[in-house]
Amino acid sequence: MNHPTAPFRRILSGDEAVALAAHDAQLTLGTGYPGTPSTEILESLHSLGGRAQWSPNEKVALEVGIGVAFGGGRALVTMKHVGLNVAADPLFTVAYTGVRGALVIVSADDPGMASSQNEQDNRRYAIAAGIPMLEPGDSQEAYNFTLLAIELSERWNIPVLLRMTTRVCHSKTIVETPGYPVPPAPPAGYVRDVPARVMIPAYARPAHHKLRAKLAQIAAWNEREGPLAVVPGSDTLGVITSGVSFQYVREALPQASVLKLGLTYPLPLELMRTFAIAHTRTLVIEEGDPYLADSARAAGIPVEANAEIFRFGELNVARVRRMEAGDLTPEPKPVPGKPPELCHGCPHRTVFTALRDLGCIVSGDIGCYSLGVLPPFLAMDTLVCMGASIGVGLGLRHTLPVEEARRVVSVIGDSTFVHSGITGLVEMVYNPPPTGHLLLILDNGTTAMTGLQEHPGTGRTLDHASTGKFVFENVIRAMGIPDVHVVDPTRDPAAFTELVKTSLDSGRLSVIIARRNCLLAAGAIKQYEKCPEGSTHEQ
Template sequence: MASSQNEQDNRRYAVAAGVPMLEPSDSQEAYNFTLLAIEVSERWGVPILLRMTTRVCHSKTIVETPGYAVPLAPAAGFVRDIPARVMIPAYARPAHHRLRAKLAEIAAWNEREGPNTTTAGSPEFGVITSGISYQHVREALPHAAVLKLGMTYPLPLSAMREFAAAHPRTLIIEEGDPYLVESARTAGIAVESQPEIFRFGELNAARVARIAAGDLTPEPKPMPGKPPALCQGCPHRTVFTALRDLNCIVSGDIGCYSLGVLPPFSAMDTLVCMGASIGVGLGLRHTLPPDEARRVVSVIGDSTFVHSGINGLVEMVYNPPATGHVLVVLDNGTTAMTGQQEHPGTGRTLHHSATGKFVFENVIRAMGIEQVHVMDPMANPQAFQDLVQSCLASGELAVIIARRNCLLAAGAIRQYEKCAESDKNVQ
């Protein structure tokens, strides 16, 4: 939950997809387990989930490369294997049997020689854990015996059973869902779980010490930080000022512009996941009473539009709401929130050299939207607000492309454009 929109536990995906999962607990293991993942993947012909979590990604530990032979990628070449790659039911049914057989083999391998380790400690008190939680356990409970699981799907249930049987008290420490606890108990292994309050947020050494001590006193609230805000001079500001002043119902999306939800704008009413703004906006248009439906506007960033928003536009053309709909595409020439990456609409590759360009207005017109407006929202904020108002009043389908480069990226974009121009002249 460091910066995303939901707190979820991806370990469930490994089970749902039947994909073996490795969980590194530091940088060295991130390195080693990546190589191991490739080995296991090549040996059994399955993809592997290398599960990284926030604190493993945000920490640095010394990495040694102990002469481990890095497996070479096989030479590329096409070998026809239709039953393995074409999942019509006739091939998919046996494929499922093959997958379950492979998972059983991988489970047996994990028991015998998987990346699971035991740290000796108290004969009375054992902890089963994995990933970053292992580091917190070692710091908070240095006296405990620890079974650290490196491959957590399929689980080494026999090793877990043996470890639990050897300790009168066996506690499971895990961040997020009670995945290990549920798996252990389903297999009849007696383990102690952590109280529900520790399911929320990340673990740390202090929280692990509280879990082990059964301390349920309320946790101190973190000091309030300075709330994030759109930069002064950000083009998104003008757009959200207009939407606020027009009292629009705004179906928002993910990017810097999500900050339009905060004061002084407070101009975003829904936000779910990347690309949802158009579908959610259309749903509101279809279901709200007409007076309210006419106030609904979907707002999406340029990168988010090409990522997955474009599908919503197909729906908008195919099932237009009776009151029409207005979509604002915030074309700030970059993927600002995640570090100013290029995207198909910039016409440059990730390394900033020129490539084919996705031209928003051309594509949107070609998709069947007749009212397509392109405007710099900062050139004349009142004109921009008037444009939104007239699109809302028209009762038709309208798309406004609010085009003005992100203030922080503008200098770099000018440089890339100059380079692309001089490259063209050289050619």
């Protein structure tokens, strides 16, 4: 691979900068599940010649990354903020086991919910799991902090969380790479260490003590030489901040002294204390939860936190000025834009038209088909998280009066079904409602919502090369559901509507796979299938 030997400047997004750093560090493997705003990291890594792959979901991606790091390699695992919920089980335990190589986990948070169902603040995960966390504020820091995360992970044999946000992921700023190659990872190889890697209670108890000792060492390092910056200014006004909030603070409050934190868990509390008491007034400016402010005040550091109204959405220069002035007047509502809609000609339109016309109670899921909730369809009644459509639909079937229960349909997309729908289907077989149930899998041959990525059901890898294919109908029939129908809903919309009605009336467990390629991906899919790179194996 080509690695930099002289400083090189370029304009990159934060996602591209993370990918470049991973490439320059000779990453062993990048894994993840596509989710805005993190998707472009692995795509960019692949375009640079690095090794990257999509996993069925974030939990599997992290587990693969853990295996890489157990073997002495360097792993990068990417996901959006809600994806870390899916990966939380291995996340908490790998903090105990530690790693032998490097394990960097990217959580791309979405303040303001540009493309998400919540705006949770994943800085809380670093505290709960006990793993160090870095927060870049622009593309240069995204590059630098990715390299630092690898360094810290290898130094302390601990996973590191790189917490980004939508603005950092997608904004482009200048990145300068170093004029020397990044030190390579030691040769990979397995070193047996059962007490460190097997988390039965007898080994997990001492592992927890070791974890806390590591965090104490990292906290001391952060106090001495951590990645922070102090911008001198007024003795009257000081600001403690991190991430992209720093950019807004510098423009909104140019007179203020600023302490910008880079490693935000464990925090350099004594440096924060020294900074705060040196100023007449010290504000904490941060997006989302008052994590920095709560931590400072819990340690007895005199700071002012964001008012509650600024906890929602992204910050900007005007909002930071309002924070400093204590302006709590209601904020103007944003001008509504054109609402999103399913593409004209999208096969999902036929499905939602049928569900609307039949008066179904629709338990929905995460994907572009979530737009079925909007006009002209208004054909979705619940949406919780990826894979929830099946469980929620079953719960409704178990609860509602018979005539209402027979109208309940679960709707899930192809990528989402692979991600977290299979266990719901097991529940459907294991605990069938008295009225039966109908599951609709909308198979458009791609992960459309995040930019037309591949998934196991397409039979193609991240680079679109042929690989083993997960065939939905084969697996569903093998699970004991005899009523499995594979149809193109657009060929005969009336017949499709009748099939849905017949399935609802049958009182049996039924699955309809509505299969037609996404219009945006159809041309590319034909090309991939015409020129496969390797063989396709169905399983």
